[in-house]
Amino acid sequence: MPDSQVMEKLVSLCKRRGFVFQSSEIYGGLNGAWDYGPLGVELLKNIKECWWREMTFRQNIEGIDAAILMHPRTWEASGHVENFTDPMVDCRQCKSRYRLDILFEEVSAKKQKEILRELDPERFKGQQRDEAVLKEFQTLAEGSPGAILAAMSCPNCGNRGTFTEARKFNLMFKTFVGPVEDSGSVVYLRPETAQGIFVNFLNVQSAARQKLPFGIAQIGKAFRNEINTKNFLFRTREFEQMEMQFFCRPGTDVGHFEYWREQRFAWFLSLGIPQENLRWHRHEPGKLAHYAKDAYDIEFKFPFGWGEIEGIHNRTDYDLSRHEEFSGKNMKYFDEASKEKFIPYIIETSAGASRSFMAFLVNAYAEEEAPTAEGGKELRVVMKFHPDLAPVKAAVFPLVNRDGMPEIARKIEDDLRRRLRIFYDDSGAVGRRYRRQDEIGTPFCITVDSETLENQTVTVRDRDSMRQERIASDRLCDYLLKKTTPRAEGNPVRGQ
Numbered sequence: 044m045p046d047s048q049v050m051e052k053l054v055s056l057c058k059r060r061g062f063v064f065q066s067s068e069i070y071g072g073l074n075g076a077w078d079y080g081p082l083g084v085e086l087l088k089n090i091k092e093c094w095w096r097e098m099t100f101r102q103n104i105e106g107i108d109a110a111i112l113m114h115p116r117t118w119e120a121s122g123h124v125e126n127f128t129d130p131m132v133d134c135r136q137c138k139s140r141y142r143l144d145i146l147f148e149e150v151s152a153k154k155q156k157e158i159l160r161e162l163d164p165e166r167f168k169g170q171q172r173d174e175a176v177l178k179e180f181q182t183l184a185e186g187s188p189g190a191i192l193a194a195m196s197c198p199n200c201g202n203r204g205t206f207t208e209a210r211k212f213n214l215m216f217k218t219f220v221g222p223v224e225d226s227g228s229v230v231y232l233r234p235e236t237a238q239g240i241f242v243n244f245l246n247v248q249s250a251a252r253q254k255l256p257f258g259i260a261q262i263g264k265a266f267r268n269e270i271n272t273k274n275f276l277f278r279t280r281e282f283e284q285m286e287m288q289f290f291c292r293p294g295t296d297v298g299h300f301e302y303w304r305e306q307r308f309a310w311f312l313s314l315g316i317p318q319e320n321l322r323w324h325r326h327e328p329g330k331l332a333h334y335a336k337d338a339y340d341i342e343f344k345f346p347f348g349w350g351e352i353e354g355i356h357n358r359t360d361y362d363l364s365r366h367e368e369f370s371g372k373n374m375k376y377f378d379e380a381s382k383e384k385f386i387p388y389i390i391e392t393s394a395g396a397s398r399s400f401m402a403f404l405v406n407a408y409a410e411e412e413a414p415t416a417e418g419g420k421e422l423r424v425v426m427k428f429h430p431d432l433a434p435v436k437a438a439v440f441p442l443v444n445r446d447g448m449p450e451i452a453r454k455i456e457d458d459l460r461r462r463l464r465i466f467y468d469d470s471g472a473v474g475r476r477y478r479r480q481d482e483i484g485t486p487f488c489i490t491v492d493s494e495t496l497e498n499q500t501v502t503v504r505d506r507d508s509m510r511q512e513r514i515a516s517d518r519l520c521d522y523l524l525k526k527t528t529p530r531a532e533g534n535p536v537r538g539q
């Protein structure tokens with residue numbers, strides 16, 4: 044199936060089955076914002092729950108939930124007021140706005156050659172290898188983007204030479220506290236959750252009586268006024284992050300960095316993303332963020348190409364030093380054993396909850412042949428979510444709506460509902476009920492049939508293998524809990 048079709052099908056399934064809706068759809072929608080529907084909110088919560096357990100069920104990680112609005116000096120100290128900008132160009136003709144680096148990235152290799160030949164016919168007249176051209180194009184894009192812009196056409200209206208010069212655009216959303224809208228009351232919607240952790244470093248350390256090395260984890264909303272929002276949930280203006288900042292003694296940072304890289308990659312694997320759909324992207328030394336000593340992204344293979352889902356960064360002592368400088372407050376850690384005072388280094392693991400949501404959706408989507416009750420074959424759409432992530436854990440069906448089966452099925456539903464998200468369905472043939480559950484990724488379907496009346500067993504049908512087994516109805520709850528919820532024993536006491 045072509046990749047563009049996968050996205051189209053997913054977006055349509057998300058709307059039809061209640062995973063994701065366009066924000067304020069009845070008003071024509073709002074770019075870069077999406078609403079999670081009844082199934083979407085369950086999937087998102089399960090992702091966050093798995094992350095929370097994975098990260099905070101350790102003796103040396105504490106959780107917090109900091110406010111979205113922070114003192115504006117925070118963002119001066121962090122470098123966001125000055126550096127959190129993207130270069131942007133507008134088309135004078137059709138008014139489309141582009142992020143410069145993305146505009147350049149999307150120029151095909153063929154077009155790049157044409158542009159280079161036009162700019163320097165002598166040098167580029169011969170046929171060059173693609174990688175060589177790509178490299179030349181990139182160097183020029185970084186050195187004199189204006190020359191390329193002048194030779195390019197706008198992807199929207201097709202007009203040539205209509206781009207403005209590149210300008211810096213700050214991605215933070217600004218608003219005001221209190222009734223007066225002046226420069227003294229400006230605050231920002233946080234563009235990352237990390238700063239709420241840094242400013243609370245000593246509060247958490249002393250309240251939780253932690254010693255280095257230890258981490259602070261947080262899940263929360265972040266806002267970025269992205270120039271181009273696209274690819275569904277991939278780049279949105281409002282999104283959620285799952286971040287952990289690990290504080291350690293300088294000199295031990297490289298070891299911790301490697302440990303967290305390995306841990307975070309393993310987390311995606313453990314939730315069913317195959318190795319071949321994940322890869323590392325290391326930031327080249329010249330392209331590191333202003334605070335970073337080393338940085339890797341975990342990338343997932345989306346239908347539109349590889350894209351970052353999580354960043355693991357060695358942030359050094361940059362953040363705490365800056366907060367010490369800007370706040371005038373001590374941010375140093377006192378080491379009881381050695382009686383030394385120093386600013387710890389920070390290893391950050393920063394994942395997007397919404398981007399992971401999209402990766403898990405893409406990863407789960409499958410179309411397969413399935414047998415029909417009449418012995419034929421039909422196509423089934425199945426969302427193969429890891430059971431820990433599945434929004435609905437089991438569906439309960441009475442085979443027919445008579446002979447006492449609905450009453451037994453309702454009783455089973457009531458019992459299970461106390462512990463798990465359950466769906467009850469008594470309409471249509473059982474085969475069709477299975478298909479409806481497959482499409483939303485329900486791992487187990489339980490059917491009450493005539494045998495149940497005799498021996499209190501039910502059939503449990505597995506979503507992926509489509510095989511059925513009989514289970515005593517009083518064992519169902521334990522069976523499902525074990526198979527569909529994140530298990531504490533999966534998180535041995537760990538730490539570094």
Ligand code: ATP
Pocket residue numbers: 235267269276277278279280281282283284351352353354393394395396397398399
């Ligand atoms: P990108 O280069 O894609 O804009 P970034 O490098 O700015 O991402 P970070 O600042 O490292 O991203 O943010 C950490 C994580 O937050 C990313 O890996 C991603 O999962 C998520 N994230 C960042 N920006 C967005 C966004 N606009 N929409 C959804 N998720 C985002």
